[in-house]
Amino acid sequence: NTEGSINGRFENDDNVNQYGAYIQGEYEFTPKWKAVAAVREDYHDRIDEFQFSPRAALIYKPDPKHTLRATYNKAFTTPSNFSLSLDLANGIHPLWNGVQNDIYNPVGTEMNIRGIGNPVGYNYHYDDGGALAYHNFWDGNFYNLTDNTQNNHVYFDQMVGVLADQLAGQVEPGLAALVPAILQLLFADITGEGGSINGAGLSGLDFVDYLGTGDANASLWDGDGDLSNLLDFGPQKSETVETYELGYKGILKDKLYLQVDAYYTQKKNLRSGLQAKSPLIIFNPNDFIEALGTNEPGQLLHDNLAETENLIYNLADGGSLAALLENNPDFVVDANGDAYDELFKLLTDLNAQVGLGVVTPDDDKVNDDIILTYINQGDVEIFGADMGFTYVFSDDIQLQGAYSWVNDTELLSSFGDTVFFNAPKNKFSLGLDHMLGDSGVGYGINFRWNQGFRANSTPYDGVVDPYNVLDAKVFYRPKFLDGFQVTLDVNNVIGTPYRTFPGTPEMGRMSFVKMAYTVK
Numbered sequence: 001n002t003e004g005s006i007n008g009r010f011e012n013d014d015n016v017n018q019y020g021a022y023i024q025g026e027y028e029f030t031p032k033w034k035a036v037a038a039v040r041e042d043y044h045d046r047i048d049e050f051q052f053s054p055r056a057a058l059i060y061k062p063d064p065k066h067t068l069r070a071t072y073n074k075a076f077t078t079p080s081n082f083s084l085s086l087d088l089a090n091g092i093h094p095l096w097n098g099v100q101n102d103i104y105n106p107v108g109t110e111m112n113i114r115g116i117g118n119p120v121g122y123n124y125h126y127d128d129g130g131a132l133a134y135h136n137f138w139d140g141n142f143y144n145l146t147d148n149t150q151n152n153h154v155y156f157d158q159m160v161g162v163l164a165d166q167l168a169g170q171v172e173p174g175l176a177a178l179v180p181a182i183l184q185l186l187f188a189d190i191t192g193e194g195g196s197i198n199g200a201g202l203s204g205l206d207f208v209d210y211l212g213t214g215d216a217n218a219s220l221w222d223g224d225g226d227l228s229n230l231l232d233f234g235p236q237k238s239e240t241v242e243t244y245e246l247g248y249k250g251i252l253k254d255k256l257y258l259q260v261d262a263y264y265t266q267k268k269n270l271r272s273g274l275q276a277k278s279p280l281i282i283f284n285p286n287d288f289i290e291a292l293g294t295n296e297p298g299q300l301l302h303d304n305l306a307e308t309e310n311l312i313y314n315l316a317d318g319g320s321l322a323a324l325l326e327n328n329p330d331f332v333v334d335a336n337g338d339a340y341d342e343l344f345k346l347l348t349d350l351n352a353q354v355g356l357g358v359v360t361p362d363d364d365k366v367n368d369d370i371i372l373t374y375i376n377q378g379d380v381e382i383f384g385a386d387m388g389f390t391y392v393f394s395d396d397i398q399l400q401g402a403y404s405w406v407n408d409t410e411l412l413s414s415f416g417d418t419v420f421f422n423a424p425k426n427k428f429s430l431g432l433d434h435m436l437g438d439s440g441v442g443y444g445i446n447f448r449w450n451q452g453f454r455a456n457s458t459p460y461d462g463v464v465d466p467y468n469v470l471d472a473k474v475f476y477r478p479k480f481l482d483g484f485q486v487t488l489d490v491n492n493v494i495g496t497p498y499r500t501f502p503g504t505p506e507m508g509r510m511s512f513v514k515m516a517y518t519v520k
Contacts, residue, residue: 002014005088006082006085006086006087006088007081007085007086007087007117008086008087008088008089009087009365010084010085010086010087010117010119011085013085013119014081014084014085015046016044016045016046016081016084017044017045017046018042018043018044018045018078019042019043020040020041020042020043021040021041022038022039022040023038023039023040024036024037024038024055025037025038031061032060032061032062033058033059033060033061034058034059034061035056035057035058035059036055036056036057036059037054037055037056037057038054038055038056039052039053039054039055040052040053041053042076044078044238046079046084046119047078047079047084047119047235047236047237047238049078049237049238051076051078051238051240052074053074053075053076054072054074055071055072055073055074056071056072056073057069057070057071057072058070058071065250065251066248066249066250066251067248067249067250068246068247068248069245069246069247069248070244070245070246070247071243071244071245071247072242072243072244072245073241073242073243073245074240074241074242074243075240075241075243076238076239076240076241077238077239077241077271078238079118079236079237079238079271079374082117082374083117083118083236083271083374084117084118084119084236085117085119086115086116086117086373087114087115087116087117087365088114088115088116089112089113089114089115089369090112090113090114090115111358111368111369111370112369112370113207113208113369113370113372114366114369114370114371114372115274115371115372115373116365116366116369116371116372116373117373117374118233118235118236118373118374118375119235119236120235121232121233121234121235122232122233122277122361122362122363122366122373123232123361123362123363124230124231124232124359124360124361124362125142125359125362127142127143127144129144131144131145131146132144132145132227132230132359133359134279134281134356134357134358134359135357135358135359135360135368136155136356136357137354137355137356137357137358138154138155138158138356138357139154143357145201145202145227145281146202149198149200149201149202150198152195152197152198152200152283153191153193153195153197153198155356156187156190156191156195156197156283157191159347159350159351159354160180160183160184160187160191161180162350162354163183163346163347163350164179164180164183166346167179167183167324168180170324170328171324182308182321185304185308186301186304186305186308187301187304188304189300189304190291190292190300190301190304195291196290196291196292196293196300197283197288197291199287199290199291200283200284200287200288200290200291201283201284201287202281202282202283202284202356203220203221203224203225203226203281203282203283203284203285204220204221204222204225204226204227204230204279204280204281204282204359205219205220205221205225205279205280205281205282205352205355206219206220206221206276206279206280207219207276207278207279207280207352207355207370208276208370208372209276209461210280210352212461216282216285216348216351216352217285217286219352220285221279225284227279227359229416230277230279230359233277233375234376236271236374236375236376237269237376238269239267239268239269239270239271239376240267240268240269241265241266241267241268242265242266242268243263243264243265243266244263244264244265245261245262245263245264246261246262246263247259247260247261247262248260248261254392255391255392255393256389256390256391256392257389257390257391257392258387258388258389259386259387259388259389260385260386260387261385261386261387262383262384262385263383263384263385264381264382264383265381265382265383266379266380266381267379267380267381267382268379269376269378269379270376270377270378270379270380270413270419271374271375271376271377272374272375272376272377272417273374273456273457274372274373274374275372275373275374275375276370276371276372277360277361277371277372277373277375278358278359278360278361278366278369278370278371279358279359280352280355280357280358280370281355281356281357281358281359282351282352282355282356283351283356285348285351285352288347288348288351289348292344292347295338295340295341295344301340301343301344302340305321305338305339305340305343321339321343322337322338322339322342324339325339325342325343326339326342331346333345358370377413377415377417377419378413378414378415378416378417379413379414380411380412380413380414380419381411382406382407382408382411382421383406383407384404384405384406384407385404385405386402386403386404386405387402387403387404388400388401388402388403389401389402395435396434396435396436396437396442397432397433397434397435398432398433399430399431399432400430400431400432400433401428401429401430401431402428402429403426403427403428404426404427404428405425405426406421406423406425407425408421408425409421409423409424409425409453409454410454420453420454420455420456421453422453422455422456422457422501423453424450424451424452424453424464424466425451425453426451427448427449427450427451428448428449429446429447429448429449430446430447431444431445431446431447431471432444432445432446438479440476440477440478440479441474441475441476442474442475442476442477443472443473443474443475444472444473444475445470445471445472445473446470446471446472446473447468447469447470447471448468448469448470448471449466449467449468449469450464450466450467451466452464452465452466455501455502456502457501460501460502460503460504461502462502462503463502464499464500464501464502465498465499467496467498467499468496469491469492469496469498470492470493470494471489471490471491471492471493472489472490472493473487473488473489473490474487474488475487475488481517482520483517483518483519483520484515484516484517484518485515485516485517485518486513486514486515486516487513487514487515487516488511488512488513489511489512489513489514490509490510490511491509491510491511492507492508492509492510493509494509495508495509496508
């Protein structure tokens, strides 16, 4: 019960009943051979799904010091409460504030950035010809991405109106009414029916990613703004995992304790983290820049600035548009006495932040929201190995180590999605423990190395750099209290900062004391 907060409009439809039955048995063929088998059946009423999960293991123990095993296991993970019932708006888009007005919101659009669960699946809007359609903010109609570019000048003109409103607030009240007219002259060759903006194509933008990067080109949908892979998606299913494993555990010459495992795993219906599913439609950034032109003679925006500069006299302190923009810390890019840099940034930001419309599912809980939700990403295959050992030099000195390897850190799923495992391909550790005779005092050192890897868990995305960490400990076992130990652990003795996941704080040195008492 989230009282309408986290689960929002799902609050009265978020209960789950899950039922299961399980049976396990083992059979000893001989003192050296044993089999273990189990099955379970589960039912989840929210997704109306049965899951059958078998398990089997064959174990061979030739003597008490050695064990070999072969196992098969199928397991599943049902969608979480979040992924089924989340309904949480992270805030209304700053320019689309739900209040209808002529400049920002002519058709009364309210656009939230919303995390929402996926209990039943979502379908998009399509036009009469079956093409994916976006909802245009400026006239309220639906269009596909190619049949309405002849009206680009209309939508660009609306963006200029937003820009005019921003600039009008920076000048004397009596001069504010001049700003829209001056901007219309300034952009005359860009807007208008024959304007250069009509040659710009439309692209999709991952707006949530853009909020992090601030770079429209780096945040284009699917890398290039193409929406051909944006398809209707069904309700979530449970993620299933089937693993085949071979393992050995044994003691060699009473000195070396060794454990080795190799595995092959098939993950099906892999469940995503929160994933953006609503592209914002913008002018293609490269086409938009081409329509404005570069800051050199013969280019539209550059030449228009030169021709209209005298019309802006006394609009601001210094008598120029450049002064108006460069004297304002919110607008200034390069205080060089030239308004091009500031206008260029304002316009490219408006393109990415305001846009023309949005492609989002046709659902009464979504409306025009930019949503992030959960989907099944398809199937992947993984194989890897783990090893651990302890070597006993004497009763006082032990060396231990571990190594893990997985075939890759990211794979393409059967749906073509990139799946990040959020873990390194290789990692190992090596440590030594030394007890100082009968004193009860001992120490240990341990070296850990993790290979770098790419990680993603919305909204945290990036690369984790490789890191090396040296840990140390000192412990004491008093003779007068058998079973008691106090330990001073210092992780990352050297104190070199490292990060274990994007978006998390850097870790430095960490020290703590542990006390334990073991009843024998």
